[in-house]
Amino acid sequence: MASFFPHAQRAEDQRYAHSILTVQSLLRGFTIGPVIALTPFSIKTIQNTYRRNQPLSADQLRAGIIRSGARGVAIGTTINAFLLVCRMWGKDESAWKDRSWSLLANKRQRLEDLWCLGSAGLGAGAAMGAGWDWVLSWAQLGI
Known part of the structure; x- marks a missing residue:
């Protein structure tokens, strides 16, 4: 994400703080949701x-793996969006800038x-390369 958003020298100068934290939160929900959802299925x-x-x-x-993974994506992203709102509700702009600056400064996070x-x-790319037959087969899963 550091390549998409500029990283300032100081936290006070960090631009796009709300966007950085929102994208980061949604991305984490998108990735951790299927992991959590596939555990009970397994x-x-x-x-x-x-x-x-x-x-x-x-x-x-x-079909079960795809169904569980899709539900996990939806649930994980929704929960993380809700938790971001709860965590940052009422925080001033400097808190947003500090957190987003810390995310962009962390090498492992990048x-x-x-x-x-x-x-x-x-x-x-693999999904688009598979063609319409593959896309239509997803519609039969009842996700």
Whole structure:
């Protein structure tokens, strides 16, 4: 994200503080939501496999993973947006600037942002390259 937003020398001079924190919060919700949502799906799938002694087919497993991941994206992004509002409600402009400046100054955070955005770009490219048949098959999942 540091390549999209300018990083000031001092926190007081940081521009686009609200945008930086909002994008950061939504991106984190987008990435952590599916991880949290896939955990119960994985546990349920393992339990059902051992109880029935019959594993899920590849189509059932793929549909369940996509459905759980999509729900996780929606829920994680919504929760993080709500938490951002709760956390920053009533804070002055200097608090926003300080937090956004700290995010842009953190080297590990910048690397994580590059990995997340690069992976999202590759995923979007793969989705577009798969054609309309792939897109229409998503509509049958009932997400």
